[in-house]
Amino acid sequence: MQFNVIGLAISFSPTTAAMMAEAGRLVIQFKSRLVLIHVGNHGTEEDQKAGALLEASGIPKDSVKIVWRQGDPVKEILAACKEEKIDLLLAGALKKENLLNHYLGTVARKILHKADCSLLMITRPSIEEVPVRNVVVNAEDSPYIKEAIWAACHWNIPENAWIHIVRELKLLGLALAANEQCNEAEYNQRKQQMLQQEIDVVEQMLARIPHRKNKINIKIVSGKAGYELARFAESKEADLLILGAPGRKFSFLPAYSHTTRNISSTICRVMYC
Numbered sequence: 418m419q420f421n422v423i424g425l426a427i428s429f430s431p432t433t434a435a436m437m438a439e440a441g442r443l444v445i446q447f448k449s450r451l452v453l454i455h456v457g458n459h460g461t462e463e464d465q466k467a468g469a470l471l472e473a474s475g476i477p478k479d480s481v482k483i484v485w486r487q488g489d490p491v492k493e494i495l496a497a498c499k500e501e502k503i504d505l506l507l508a509g510a511l512k513k514e515n516l517l518n519h520y521l522g523t524v525a526r527k528i529l530h531k532a533d534c535s536l537l538m539i540t541r542p543s544i545e546e547v548p549v550r551n552v553v554v555n556a557e558d559s560p561y562i563k564e565a566i567w568a569a570c571h572w573n574i575p576e577n578a579w580i581h582i583v584r585e586l587k588l589l590g591l592a593l594a595a596n597e598q599c600n601e602a603e604y605n606q607r608k609q610q611m612l613q614q615e616i617d618v619v620e621q622m623l624a625r626i627p628h629r630k631n632k633i634n635i636k637i638v639s640g641k642a643g644y645e646l647a648r649f650a651e652s653k654e655a656d657l658l659i660l661g662a663p664g665r666k667f668s669f670l671p672a673y674s675h676t677t678r679n680i681s682s683t684i685c686r687v688m689y690c
Contacts, residue, residue, distance in 0.1 A: 420447040424503035424534070426454045426494050429466050435542035436509045437474040442546060443505070444476060446573045451481045452501045456493045459485040491527045498534050505535045509542055529689055535564070536689045549574045549656040555646055556584040556619055559661030564690040567626050569659050579632045581653060582623075583646055584615050586639040612637050657686045 425440045427433050444451045455463065467483055484501065486493040498506055508528070529536055554569045556562055569580050599607070619635050638645035650658050 420449050420505040420535070422452060422501060422503045422505075423447070423449045424452045424454055424498055424501065424506040426456070426490075426506070426508060427467070427470070428455070428457070429463070429470075430509075432509050432542055434470060434473060435544050436507060436539065437470050437476070438544040438546075439539055439542050440507055441474045441476045442573070443507075444480065449504075451476060452497070452503055453481060453483045454486065454494055454497045455483065456486050456488065456490045459487075491531075494528060495531055498532060503534050505537060506532065507537050507539065509539050535568070538687045538689075540686075547656070548578075550578050551581065551653045551655045552578065552657045552659065553581045553583060553646075553650040553653060553655040555658070555660040556582045556622075557661065561661035561690045563622060563626060565659045565661040565688075566622055568688060568690055569657075570623075570626060570631060572657065574631070577632070579634055579653070581634045581636055581649070581655075582619050583636045583638060583649055584619055585645070586611060586615060586637050657688065659688045659690065661690050 420443070423440060423443055425436060427436070440451055443449065453467065455467070457463075463485070471478055471481060482501070484497045486497060494506070497503070506528070549572060552569045552572060552574060554565050556566065559565070566582065569582075574580075615637050616635050623633070636649060638649060
């Protein structure tokens with residue numbers, strides 16, 4: 418997995434300069450090309466605004482391509498992602514908006530549903546770089562879980578930052594163990610075995626993913642799908658939350674909908690791989 422081409426949909430809003438700064442840092446980190454996508458009017462004024470943004474960002478112009486399109490924003494952004502072979506698309510939201518209502522209720526919900534690339538949603542973009550101290554990864558079973566862990570391990574984070582890999586203890590297996598005729602000690606032993614099995618799954622995935630010697634914490638949670646993940650991410654004041662997205666060409670899975678519904682708008686960056 419590699420982010421060779423990073424996309425950013427721009428609308429010349431007050432947050433566009435900060436989003437450009439965020440994109441510029443990722444371009445440098447992953448040595449990527451940047452594709453700017455604007456859906457709307459294109460004329461001299463828009464050319465001047467785009468040029469001013471690029472100059473202020475310091476991103477080399479020879480590493481940037483601007484795509485001008487007209488029509489439905491979702492359809493045109495998705496078409497540009499496919500045509501330009503974008504690996505990671507950045508999207509922003511107004512700070513006053515609730516993350517899920519703003520994103521997943523409008524444009525980005527449709528993009529996430531259909532896009533063939535990863536999506537990074539930023540609620541509070543910053544022109545100045547904000548250090549990432551805690552990254553939380555949802556390690557639930559998904560076709561994209563390895564990509565999610567790879568993204569966490571290759572993010573530009575300082576050595577003293579933590580990567581928290583969260584996996585859910587299967588409640589069905591725990592319930593079956595409780596229904597078996599066993600005493601409390603045997604039940605607790607069975608629970609510890611199940612916990613270790615989930616830890617082993619994560620460690621096996623980590624062993625197959627090249628990564629730096631980051632500080633990694635494997636956290637096993639149990640409870641309502643998505644709720645415990647969101648609560649843990651908030652308790653760690655996560656700067657970045659990474660989730661493996663569902664199949665892009667199918668409708669949302671009910672369990673996945675429960676997970677996204679519980680994500681808090683206080684989390685600055687949410688990435689779907």
